[in-house]
Amino acid sequence: MLLVHGVVRESDAPAVGRVPPGRLQQPRAVVAGPLAAVVSDAPDGDLVGDDAVAHLDLLVALVVTVPVLPLPFGTVAPDEDAVRAEVLEPSADELAQRLAAVADLVELRLDLDxxxxxxxxxxSRDDPDIARLAARARVPGASLADRMAVGEAVAARVADLQAELAATWTQELSGVAEQSRELHVDDQVSRTAYLVRRDRLDDADATVARLREAAAGSASVEYVGPMPVYSFLDDVVVGSQPAPRSRWGW
Structure with missing residues (x-):
């Protein structure tokens, strides 16, 4: 049984053999015409979290130098013939067009914690309305409703402040990127994906360095990439009509 990690161009197949295997059995390329699938031998037991990390690490290592269409973790085929017959050959034209569409693009991810x-x-320091509510709640005999009003107002204003800061800090990076997409927001963490051209990676890195300085003391910054364009695959235009999604995850 083979794990099928992604698809690259046949001309880029040699890059697969140069990737350190890590937890995976040595990755290799299965070639069919102008395309190659990136595969490794599946482990004997069930797939675990470390296998998912190894899958991502492999694709990240590849996308540094060659275009990659990622497949969902856990995509399997019984053997190399099945990879050719079921993955590569039926969708060869679409895959080739999608690879061409993402050839100059990568994904970056930014977490603001x-x-x-x-x-x-x-x-509490800068908002006079919060200060007034807090003063009222501190008066002897203040009601539970007064104290709850302070907490609710603070929580709402904190959410607004963090959204304002995130928008300000990331404005320059959004200008570098072709597209951006919010992946996750909660009471503390904001995660955004950015679609960036390969020739603008240095610009993105410099922008994030400035963002770190601006956020110091208010938020920590985690910056990951380049990665395959996971968050933007549905936006890749192939031909004049949207292509149907296949069972392989496109």
Missing amino acids: FDTDASVAAV
């Missing part, structure tokens, strides 16, 4: 205490302190 806000320091809640710092946000609350900033709101």
